Amino acid sequence: MTSYVSNKDDLMRRLRRIEGQVRGLQKMVDAETYCIDVLTQVSAATRALQAVALSLLEDHLAHCVVEAAREGGAESDTKVKEATDAVARLVRS
Amino acid sequence: MTSYVSNKDDLMRRLRRIEGQVRGLQKMVDAETYCIDVLTQVSAATRALQAVALSLLEDHLAHCVVEAAREGGAESDTKVKEATDAVARLVRS
Amino acid sequence: MTSYVSNKDDLMRRLRRIEGQVRGLQKMVDAETYCIDVLTQVSAATRALQAVALSLLEDHLAHCVVEAAREGGAESDTKVKEATDAVARLVRS
Amino acid sequence: MTSYVSNKDDLMRRLRRIEGQVRGLQKMVDAETYCIDVLTQVSAATRALQAVALSLLEDHLAHCVVEAAREGGAESDTKVKEATDAVARLVRS
Numbered sequence: 001m002t003s004y005v006s007n008k009d010d011l012m013r014r015l016r017r018i019e020g021q022v023r024g025l026q027k028m029v030d031a032e033t034y035c036i037d038v039l040t041q042v043s044a045a046t047r048a049l050q051a052v053a054l055s056l057l058e059d060h061l062a063h064c065v066v067e068a069a070r071e072g073g074a075e076s077d078t079k080v081k082e083a084t085d086a087v088a089r090l091v092r093s
Numbered sequence: 094m095t096s097y098v099s100n101k102d103d104l105m106r107r108l109r110r111i112e113g114q115v116r117g118l119q120k121m122v123d124a125e126t127y128c129i130d131v132l133t134q135v136s137a138a139t140r141a142l143q144a145v146a147l148s149l150l151e152d153h154l155a156h157c158v159v160e161a162a163r164e165g166g167a168e169s170d171t172k173v174k175e176a177t178d179a180v181a182r183l184v185r186s
Numbered sequence: 187m188t189s190y191v192s193n194k195d196d197l198m199r200r201l202r203r204i205e206g207q208v209r210g211l212q213k214m215v216d217a218e219t220y221c222i223d224v225l226t227q228v229s230a231a232t233r234a235l236q237a238v239a240l241s242l243l244e245d246h247l248a249h250c251v252v253e254a255a256r257e258g259g260a261e262s263d264t265k266v267k268e269a270t271d272a273v274a275r276l277v278r279s
Numbered sequence: 280m281t282s283y284v285s286n287k288d289d290l291m292r293r294l295r296r297i298e299g300q301v302r303g304l305q306k307m308v309d310a311e312t313y314c315i316d317v318l319t320q321v322s323a324a325t326r327a328l329q330a331v332a333l334s335l336l337e338d339h340l341a342h343c344v345v346e347a348a349r350e351g352g353a354e355s356d357t358k359v360k361e362a363t364d365a366v367a368r369l370v371r372s
Contacts, residue, residue: 155356158344173337173344
């Protein structure tokens with residue numbers, strides 16, 4: 001079972017809203033909106049994607065990492081390493 | 094005239110690709126894909142949005158700022174301030 | 187016990203190197219080095235700080251979160267929330 | 280002449296403060312302060328460095344780019360490209 005199942009409806013809603021933001025960006029570019037205004041909306045969409053990432057990360061930690069730790073063994077090390085690598089990609093993106 | 098007109102087709106293509114990435118994310122969440130794999134794709138979409146932002150910024154500097162500077166007057170200060178504020182929003186997002 | 191004790195020498199070495207980078211930046215500004223070259227060094231120091239942050243985060247997850255999970259109870263929820271909030275501050279900084 | 284000369288005292292003051300923050304981080308790690316509290320201070324130092332970067336960038340745009348544009352010729356293209364590349368490094372760091 002993936003860790004974000006309880007959260008699925010919320011994640012789907014956010015992603016549909018981000019899809020709408022990206023379609024809005026296409027309309028802005030097509031209408032040749034002033035570039036600084038387009039940039040502001042690109043930043044808003046980026047922030048919304050980062051918020052989705054943080055929500056997925058929290059679920060990963062609260063479920064995958066915590067469950068692996070409770071089962072004992074080395075699996076929790078793998079889950080922690082995966083989480084840290086994912087954060088490194090987020091921070092750099 | 095907005096500054097990115099020459100670049101419009103390329104920007105539209107990138108934004109349509111990002112829309113596809115965000116729809117792909119919805120499919121991944123709907124199929125309950127492993128959260129770390131979803132996170133990797135969120136980072137890819139975020140990077141693609143940042144690349145659009147950098148392209149818009151380069152156009153703004155190469156056109157709006159440079160043109161305002163050539164015309165003289167205080168307009169170039171406004172354009173520079175707008176650009177720096179846009180970068181601050183990007184760096185923080 | 188804090189979680190990064192085993193890692194302390196490495197963290198201290200990195201932080202001393204970053205202190206050196208920041209002093210190098212002062213010399214560059216004092217010598218009126220070309221701004222783009224100063225900016226490149228600011229980015230290098232920022233990346234080095236982010237690497238310290240990722241190392242601290244990995245220790246937090248591998249020790250504080252995993253230990254709290256093994257002890258059971260609600261403490262692991264607190265540790266996960268702290269970690270996610272710390273990542274949110276990192277991503278936004 | 281570099282572009283941030285008028286701003287030099289302010290930049291030096293900020294960089295000395297950041298040096299102090301990095302030395303404070305060494306003391307925190309040496310005293311084995313709780314990792315989340317260290318992380319909070321790492322984020323603060325990172326934000327302070329990003330603010331220095333934004334100040335340098337604004338000077339670069341307001342002076343180097345605007346001056347090159349006023350002189351005409353292709354030099355302003357080089358300055359704009361340098362600025363955009365510097366922003367790309369900032370956004371990724």
